[in-house]
Amino acid sequence: MYRIAAATAVLAAILANPLFAAQIERACLNSDRAQGNRALCGCIQDAANLTLTARDQRRAATFFADPHRAQEVRQSDSRNDEAFWKRYRNFGQTAETFCRS
Template identity: 65%
Template sequence: MKKFLAIAALAVCAGGAAQAGTIERACLSSERASGNRALCGCIQHVADLTLDRRDQRLAAKFFRDPHQAQVVRQSDRRSDETFWQKYKRFGTTAETYCS
């Protein structure tokens, strides 16, 4: 029974590692993170707590094209303003939690 539980625990851990989130994948592929899996995983964890999937997809684009963040920040669209407020909270939380 103990052997079965150990194998099940390893399978769960391995499955989680193989299923990196949107933010984590973008972070790992960015030049700034230098493939730091622990940092990118932490940032993904904060994203899971603070951003929905749609917001995570938009935020992930900022890793590839940082200028896109400026475009969203300066947008007059109400939806972009709402997103930007959530994104700022995400950034502040990630900075505190992951440093």
């Protein structure tokens, strides 16, 4: 019981953190694919808050406007890009699981 309460408190603190400025949600809402679906984009933002740093979120948000950029990062030989891509894939899997409708 204590673990659930502690996990809930940690999750609330993470989601309330001003560092997470809903960058993913805004990019999602502005994308052609989401068509302004606030519930879906909010859910995707929640998954981003759980799995990506604020810096990663800024980077990932650019993929909504320029999907080709994601492909470039995925194919990059850079270790930093490879590490980011692993985190980004984890975010995608988390969002897919959480946001199924």
